[in-house]
Amino acid sequence: MTNSVVKEPSMLLQKDMISGHYSKLARAEETGHKVAYTFVPGNLTELMLAFDVLPVHPEINALQNGMRKLSGEYIAEAERAGHSEDVCTYVKCDIGMSLKGNIGPTGEKMPPPNLLLLSYTGCFTFMKWFELLRERYGCATTMLHVPYQAEGHITKEARDYVVKQLRDVTIPALERATGKRYDEDRLKEYLARSAKAEDDLVWVLESAKHTPSPIDAYFGGVYYIGPLFTAFRGTASAVEYYRALRDEVRSRIENREGPLTPEGQMRDQRFRLVVEGPPNWTHFREFWKMFYDEGAVVVASSYTKVGGLYDRGFRHDPDRPLESLAEYCLGCYTNLNLPSRVQLLVDYVNEYQADGFLVNSVKSCDSFSSGQLVMLREIEKRTGLAGAFIETDLVDPRYFSAANVKNRLESYFQMLSQKRATATAS
Amino acid sequence: METLLSPIAALIGRCEELIADLDLGSVRAWRAAHPGKPVIGYLPIYAPRELVHAVGGLSVGIVGAGEELEIVRGDACFQSYICHLPRSVVELGLSGKLDALDGMIFPSTCDVIRNLSGIWSLSFPTKWVRYLDLPQNFDHSLGGAFYRQLLDGMLHELCDLAKLPYERADLRGAIRAFNANRRALRELYALRAKEPWRAPTSEVYVLLRAGLLLPADEHTKLVERYLELARARDARPLDNARVALRGAFCEQPPIELVKTLERAGCYVVDDDFLPMLRWPDTDVDESGDPLDALVAAWLDTPLEAPSRYTRRNEDKGVTLIDAARAAKAEGVIFAAPSFCDPALLDRPMLLGALDRAGISHTSFKYAENTGQMQPIREQAGTFADSIKLWGEA
Numbered sequence: 109m110t111n112s113v114v115k116e117p118s119m120l121l122q123k124d125m126i127s128g129h130y131s132k133l134a135r136a137e138e139t140g141h142k143v144a145y146t147f148v149p150g151n152l153t154e155l156m157l158a159f160d161v162l163p164v165h166p167e168i169n170a171l172q173n174g175m176r177k178l179s180g181e182y183i184a185e186a187e188r189a190g191h192s193e194d195v196c197t198y199v200k201c202d203i204g205m206s207l208k209g210n211i212g213p214t215g216e217k218m219p220p221p222n223l224l225l226l227s228y229t230g231c232f233t234f235m236k237w238f239e240l241l242r243e244r245y246g247c248a249t250t251m252l253h254v255p256y257q258a259e260g261h262i263t264k265e266a267r268d269y270v271v272k273q274l275r276d277v278t279i280p281a282l283e284r285a286t287g288k289r290y291d292e293d294r295l296k297e298y299l300a301r302s303a304k305a306e307d308d309l310v311w312v313l314e315s316a317k318h319t320p321s322p323i324d325a326y327f328g329g330v331y332y333i334g335p336l337f338t339a340f341r342g343t344a345s346a347v348e349y350y351r352a353l354r355d356e357v358r359s360r361i362e363n364r365e366g367p368l369t370p371e372g373q374m375r376d377q378r379f380r381l382v383v384e385g386p387p388n389w390t391h392f393r394e395f396w397k398m399f400y401d402e403g404a405v406v407v408a409s410s411y412t413k414v415g416g417l418y419d420r421g422f423r424h425d426p427d428r429p430l431e432s433l434a435e436y437c438l439g440c441y442t443n444l445n446l447p448s449r450v451q452l453l454v455d456y457v458n459e460y461q462a463d464g465f466l467v468n469s470v471k472s473c474d475s476f477s478s479g480q481l482v483m484l485r486e487i488e489k490r491t492g493l494a495g496a497f498i499e500t501d502l503v504d505p506r507y508f509s510a511a512n513v514k515n516r517l518e519s520y521f522q523m524l525s526q527k528r529a530t531a532t533a534s
Numbered sequence: 535m536e537t538l539l540s541p542i543a544a545l546i547g548r549c550e551e552l553i554a555d556l557d558l559g560s561v562r563a564w565r566a567a568h569p570g571k572p573v574i575g576y577l578p579i580y581a582p583r584e585l586v587h588a589v590g591g592l593s594v595g596i597v598g599a600g601e602e603l604e605i606v607r608g609d610a611c612f613q614s615y616i617c618h619l620p621r622s623v624v625e626l627g628l629s630g631k632l633d634a635l636d637g638m639i640f641p642s643t644c645d646v647i648r649n650l651s652g653i654w655s656l657s658f659p660t661k662w663v664r665y666l667d668l669p670q671n672f673d674h675s676l677g678g679a680f681y682r683q684l685l686d687g688m689l690h691e692l693c694d695l696a697k698l699p700y701e702r703a704d705l706r707g708a709i710r711a712f713n714a715n716r717r718a719l720r721e722l723y724a725l726r727a728k729e730p731w732r733a734p735t736s737e738v739y740v741l742l743r744a745g746l747l748l749p750a751d752e753h754t755k756l757v758e759r760y761l762e763l764a765r766a767r768d769a770r771p772l773d774n775a776r777v778a779l780r781g782a783f784c785e786q787p788p789i790e791l792v793k794t795l796e797r798a799g800c801y802v803v804d805d806d807f808l809p810m811l812r813w814p815d816t817d818v819d820e821s822g823d824p825l826d827a828l829v830a831a832w833l834d835t836p837l838e839a840p841s842r843y844t845r846r847n848e849d850k851g852v853t854l855i856d857a858a859r860a861a862k863a864e865g866v867i868f869a870a871p872s873f874c875d876p877a878l879l880d881r882p883m884l885l886g887a888l889d890r891a892g893i894s895h896t897s898f899k900y901a902e903n904t905g906q907m908q909p910i911r912e913q914a915g916t917f918a919d920s921i922k923l924w925g926e927a
C-alpha cells in the first residue's frame with residue numbers, strides 16, 4: 109500500500125466544509141450558536157438550519173473516530189464504564205469520546221448539546237443512545253417517533269402522525285431551545301436548495317450505470333453522500349459541492365475513466381458489484397484496496413441510501429415543507445421492510461448490470477444485519493447470481509479480520525471469474 | 535413437600551407439559567374445536583391480545599423454543615451476534631410447528647423482531663403478518679391517534695379473517711376477559727411477593743407461560759385454582775435472599791435458570807417476565823370506547839421496558855425501584871439475553887438508578903438454550919449470601 113492517498117478534488121472541497129463545520133462547533137459557545145445532537149437517518153437538517161441550530165451527528169463522530177483509529181480506545185473506555193461488549197459500537201464510541209473529554213475527530217472540543225433532537229428512523233438503538241446522552245448532559249430532549257414502513261409504502265396515517273409531531277412537538281422544542289420563532293419561508297428556502305443538490309447526487313449515483321463506472325458507489329459513495337446526509341443539506345455550499353462533483357464525474361465519463369481510489373485511478377474494472385450493509389471504518393482504506401486489487405467496482409449500494417432514497421424519486425419539496433420532511437424520515441433505507449430492501453437490491457443488480465453482490469454484515473447493527481442471510485438467499489433466488497457474505501464491524505477494530513475478509517473476497521471473485529469463463533466457453 | 539400426585543404438582547405439571555409441547559398440541563386442539571376462528575401468534579413484548587379474542591380467535595404468545603429444539607434452519611438465518619430468540623422462532627416456523635397459526639403480530643420491540651416480521655412475510659407469503667408499531671409518543675392526540683387507527687385497521691383485518699362483521703366484534707367482552715386474567719396474575723404476584731415459599735417463582739413462571747397458550751378464561755381459572763392451592767399449602771419460609779429479576783422481558787431464560795436461582799438461595803419476588811401477559815397493571819376501561827381503552831392501556835401505563843421510550847431522566851428506573859421496594863426485594867438480579875441491545879443498552883441506566891437508590895445488584899447474560907448453570911448458580915449464590923450478610927450486619 110502506498111502512503112500517499114489520492115483524493116478526488118470534490119473530496120478536498122468536502123474536507124474544507126467538514127473542518128469548517130467542526131470549527132464552528134468548537135466556537136459555538138462563544139458565538140452563541142445553539143447546538144443540537146441528532147442522527148443521520150431521518151435528520152431534519154433544513155428545519156435545524158431554519159433555527160440557526162448547528163447539528164452534531166454522533167454516528168459521524170464515531171465513524172470519523174473509526175477512520176482515525178481512535179474508536180478502539182473510546183469503545184474500551186465505554187466498556188470499562190459498564191457498557192456491554194454486545195451492543196452497537198457507535199454508541200460506545202460516542203460515549204467513550206464523551207467520557208474522555210468530548211474531543212471531536214478534528215481534535216477540537218465538541219460543544220455539549222442544547223437540545224437532543226431524537227428523530228428515530230430505522231433503528232431502536234437511537235432511542236437508547238439518546239436516553240444515555242440525556243442522562244449525561246441533562247439537556248432538553250425531543251423525540252420524533254417515525255413509524256416503520258411495514259407495509260412497503262408510506263401510509264397516510266404514518267405521514268400525518270409525523271407531520272403532527274413536527275408541528276406540535278419538534279418545532280416548539282426548537283423554538284424553546286433557540287428562543288426563535290418558526291419561519292416557514294426560511295425552511296422552504298433550505299428545502300429548495302436541498303432538492304437541487306439531491307438532483308445532482310442522483311445523477312452522480314446513477315452514473316455508475318456507465319461502463320466503465322466513473323464512480324465507486326460504496327467506498328466513494330460514502331463521500332458523495334456526506335454533505336447531503338449531514339449538516340449541509342439545504343446550504344449553498346452543498347449545492348456547490350454537488351455541482352462540482354457532477355462536473356468531475358462527467359469528465360470521467362467523457363474520458364471513459366474509472367473512479368479515483370486511494371491507490372490511484374481504477375482502470376481495470378473486472379467486476380461490477382452491488383453491496384448491502386455499511387462499510388467498516390477502522391480499516392476503510394485496506395478494505396477498499398481489497399476490491400481495487402481485484403478490479404471490483406461497486407456500482408450501487410444500500411448504505412448510500414441510509415439518509416434517503418433520492419434515486420427512487422424522493423425530493424425535499426418547498427411546497428410541502430413538513431409533509432416532505434415527514435416522507436423523508438419515513439423513507440430512509442433502514443426504515444424499509446425486509447421485502448422492500450430485497451427488491452431494491454434486486455433492482456440495483458439488474459439496473460446496474462452487476463456481476464455479483466456482497467453483504468457486509470456488521471456486528472454492531474441489528475437494524476441492518478438482522479435478516480441479511482435471508483436477504484442474501486432471496487436476492488440469489490431472484491437474480492440467479494451467487495452472493496458473498498462477509499462479517500466485520502463499523503468502528504470496533506477487534507472485529508475486522510483482514511485475512512478472513514480477504515480470503516472470502518478472493519474466493520468470491522475467483523468464483524465469479526470461473527462462472528464467466530464457463531459462460532464464455534459455452 | 536408435595537408428592538407428584540398433589541393437586542399443585544399436577545397443576546404445575548400440566549403447565550410444564552403445555553410449554554414443553556413445541557408442536558402446540560393445545561393450540562391445535564383449540565383450533566379443531568373452533569373451526570374458522572383465527573389463531574394468531576404474537577411476539578414480545580406487548581400486543582393487545584383483546585383484538586384477537588374480540589373476533590372469537592385465540593392469541594398465542596411465541597417466545598422462542600427454549601433449550602429443547604435443535605436449531606438448524608434458524609442458525610442459517612441469523613449471524614452469531616444476534617440473540618437466540620429469532621433463530622428458534624424461525625426454526626419453529628420453518629419446521630411446521632407453528633402451522634396452527636393463521637397469522638402473526640410482530641410488535642415494535644427491537645430491530646430484530648422488526649426485521650423478523652419481514653422474514654416472516656417472505657417465508658410465509660400466504661399468512662397474515664402484522665407489524666405493530668407501538669407509538670413512542672405518548673400524547674393521546676399524537677401517538678394515540680396514530681395507534682387508534684392502527685388498532686382499528688388490525689381489528690378490521692381480523693374480522694375479515696374470522697369472516698365476522700366488524701360490528702359484531704366483541705372488544706368489550708375481550709377487555710373484560712383479559713382484565714380478569716391480569717387481576718388474577720396481579721394476585722399471584724402479590725402472593726409471591728408476600729410469601730414466596732408458597733408461590734415459588736419456578737412455579738409462578740410456568741403458570742405464567744401457560745398463559746401464552748391458553749384462552750384467557752381458562753388461564754384465569756388455572757391461576758385462581760393455583761392461588762387457592764398455594765395459599766393452603768403447608769410450606770415454611772427459608773432463609774433466602776429476596777431479589778427482583780430484570781432483563782428477561784423478551785427471550786426467555788430456560789426454566790432451569792429460574793430453578794437455579796432458587797437453589798442458590800434466592801426468592802425471586804418480582805420480575806419482568808412476559809410483559810405481554812401483565813400489561814397494563816391496572817384494569818383497562820370497560821365502560822367507554824373499547825379501542826380508546828386499548829390505546830390508553832399502552833399510552834398511560836407507567837411501566838417501563840427497554841423498548842419503551844422513557845421521557846425524562848428522573849423516570850428512569852422508577853418503576854423498577856418502586857416494584858422492588860413494594861415486593862421488599864433486597865437486591866436486583868439483572869439477567870439479560872446475550873446480544874439483546876434494548877436490555878443491555880438500558881442496563882447501565884437502570885444500574886445507575888439502583889445505585890442511587892442504594893439497592894444492590896448483580897448482572898449476567900443468558901440465552902434461551904443456556905445449559906451450563908454452574909456459573910449462574912455461583913454468582914447468584916454469592917449475591918444472595920452478600921445480601922444476607924449485609925442484611926444482618
Ligand code: SF4
Nearest residue numbers: 196231233473474475
Ligand atoms: S444499531 Fe445500526 S443504525 Fe442503529 S445506531 Fe447502531 S449502527 Fe446506527
Ligand code: SF4
Nearest residue numbers: 617644646784785874
Ligand atoms: S432478546 Fe432482545 S434483541 Fe432479541 S428479539 Fe428480544 S428484545 Fe430483541
